[in-house]
Amino acid sequence: MSTIFALSSGTLPSAIAVFRVSGPQSLPILRQLSRRKIWTPKMMEFTKLYDSQRKIIDESMAVYFPGPKTFTGEDTTEFFLHGSQAVAQKFATCLSEIENVREAKRGEFTRRAFHNGKMSISEVRGLDRLIRSRTEKERRAAFGQMRGGTRAVEIRKKLVEILSKLFVIIDFGEHVALELSDAQKDVAEILSEINRLILAWEGAERAQRGLEIVLYGRPNSGKSSILNQLAHDDVAIVSEIPGTTRDSLVTTIQINGIRCRLTDTAGVRPHTNDVIEAEGIRRAQRRLESADVICVVVDPESRSDDVAKILEDVEKLKNPESKVLIVKNKADLKLPYPEVSSSGIHVVSSHATSSEGCQQLRETLGSLVDQLCPEANFLLDAELLRKCSDELTCSMLCQDAAIMCQHIEKGLEYIAELTQGTVTESVLDGIFSQFCIGK
Ligand SMILES: Nc1nc2c(ncn2[C@@H]2O[C@H](COP(=O)(O)OP(=O)(O)OP(=O)(O)O)[C@@H](O)[C@H]2O)c(=O)[nH]1
Ligand SMILES: [Mg+2]
Structure with missing residues (x-):
């Protein structure tokens, strides 16, 4: 696994240029550039940084965070340099010269966080929305989307409960008091919640554009x-x-x-x-x-x-x-x-x-x-919610518990996509290509 780096603090010149480094080489890089062996984790310290000819690059503050308790889940180092273009350029060149170290692609830090189970796809998308937010309402919508995953987990739990009721009906039909209509009532409740979430998403999309x-x-x-x-x-x-x-x-x-x-x-x-x-x-x-x-x-x-x-x-x-x-x-x-x-x-x-x-x-x-553009506390991707909603609507029309189960299981797959990593790499490429470098 290569170690990646990027200028995470935006356009230069600025007061400070923050470089973020993530991957197995994070600590060795810090040791090499500072020419100092001992670094206390999570402690920001002043240091001079040197190139391979032992010439000074800059004076900086630096901090090392051992994984997995980091944004990416990997070892991470952050450097706070003077925010000039020449300093940043020189520093980036020095980092690139180290073996197995390269500049990060768009959104690659977040992509690593996602792959390392640090973020759900809803949180990734919410983070993207947050970085792009220009108005107060857009900022709040972004946090709604980051929280959306928790709502998806609740919906998934409720759907699993309905499935277990249906399995009881299938296995012990005549001997239990449960009826198909009970399960249909529960599905109807979830459907109206999903439809509310779809409207909230559409409103947030309008607000964003x-x-x-x-x-x-x-x-x-x-x-x-x-x-x-x-x-x-x-x-x-x-x-x-x-x-x-x-x-x-x-x-x-x-x-x-x-x-x-x-x-x-x-x-x-x-x-x-x-x-x-x-x-x-x-x-x-x-x-x-x-x-x-x-x-x-x-x-x-x-x-x-x-x-x-x-x-x-x-x-x-x-x-x-x-x-x-x-x-x-x-x-x-x-x-x-x-x-x-x-x-x-x-x-x-x-x-x-x-x-x-x-x-x-x-x-x-x-x-x-x-x-x-109504305010929403939770936002979840409407495309997957719509697919789930279609399956649940079909399930409501079923008179057979086994067929009803099939539709609910299909609906569950869409909800699972909202909560965990069943997303394809090409979908991820689409999401992360919109991110900024350094995020
Ligand atoms: N008394 C009064 N005059 C108005 C009002 N609104 C606009 N006017 C006048 O009506 C005239 C036309 O106004 P505009 O805003 O150019 O109208 P418009 O609909 O853009 O016209 P077009 O560009 O020709 O389609 C101008 O002389 C304005 O000053 C109003 O509320 N009260
Ligand atoms: Mg006019």
């Missing part, structure tokens, strides 16, 4: 003014001339800790002979397909049949899970709005020439974002 919010509506209704208010910036040109916005324009805002890409679009009209305007409208319509939230902006001058057509297009083009919101803008004019059938759609009024005039819209967007 960020939400798409699209402003859509007739020319001059106030879309660009709303974008500027929500972004607290003068991002889009606003004018009283209809057709001011010709192309889609995206800006990023945060709503309740979620990154949202807010898109202003060209005003849509039923008919136009202007080719550029027609292209702008096509682009606006394309944005609807990937939107999580669509704000249909109407103003007192909008005609009700135009708004009805806009809502019809939205319904046709949008993704089934996305939310639609009608924004009755220019509320300050106190003029009547066109009649629109808006059953089941959220409606808010706004006044986009003032910041306070958009408060109701901000609050409604906040609650829609919360619905799309």
Whole structure:
């Protein structure tokens, strides 16, 4: 087994550069570079470090942790050097010159931790999420995923209990009070828990990629003014001339800790002979397909049949899970709005020439974002949960205890993948290729 090393502390120059070394050579490397034999485990000490010509590399702090009680489960040494590119480069070269020592690949430390049974696959994925987290909500979701494994272990335990009930029914059918319906009731409970976990995962995935919010509506209704208010910036040109916005324009805002890409679009009209305007409208319509939230902006001058057509297009083009919101803008004019059938759609009024005039819209967007990205204490990979859920659903339809067992056993295999190392190397390659070097 080779010993690996990496600069784990990120971009240089920085105050300190942390090098992490893991593998059987960790202690010999420390002894060789410090030219000192005795190192007390887990004790951080000052030392000079020397290259093979006995010339100084740097002055550093260093600490040695014997395995298996380490992150990777292997012997580990950490070096805290001065954070300059030249120091780091020289140190890396000296390490690479030692036999059986090489630079770590992406996520290789975590991969070793996984193979040495120090982490479950849920924890590995959670750690990846944590390193990538940019907002508070993403950070909390990452810890939810790291904890997710414990929930998978509980589900597995419950499924094993159901299986043992079923085995009793199979073996001693007439002589026991247990019925198939008892087992079905237990499966139903687990299924609803799994379905809740799937929703939580989908929400966390949305939060991780960020939400798409699209402003859509007739020319001059106030879309660009709303974008500027929500972004607290003068991002889009606003004018009283209809057709001011010709192309889609995206800006990023945060709503309740979620990154949202807010898109202003060209005003849509039923008919136009202007080719550029027609292209702008096509682009606006394309944005609807990937939107999580669509704000249909109407103003007192909008005609009700135009708004009805806009809502019809939205319904046709949008993704089934996305939310639609009608924004009755220019509320300050106190003029009547066109009649629109808006059953089941959220409606808010706004006044986009003032910041306070958009408060109701901000609050409604906040609650829609919360619905799309609910907080979850536990996160587990939805793909495996869905497969397990399918098997359990089939098991519920069985009238035969033996066939019910087969489906539950299959479901258990998917849950086992969430808890332990039955994951294939190619799946691991996919996960770890996303990691940073040094993790
Ligand atoms: N009184 C009033 N005027 C508004 C309000 N919102 C926008 N306006 C005005 O309405 C006009 C059009 O606003 P825009 O934000 O450019 O409208 P738009 O929907 O982006 O228009 P297009 O780019 O042509 O599609 C501008 O003169 C704005 O100042 C509002 O809430 N109240
Ligand atoms: Mg505009």
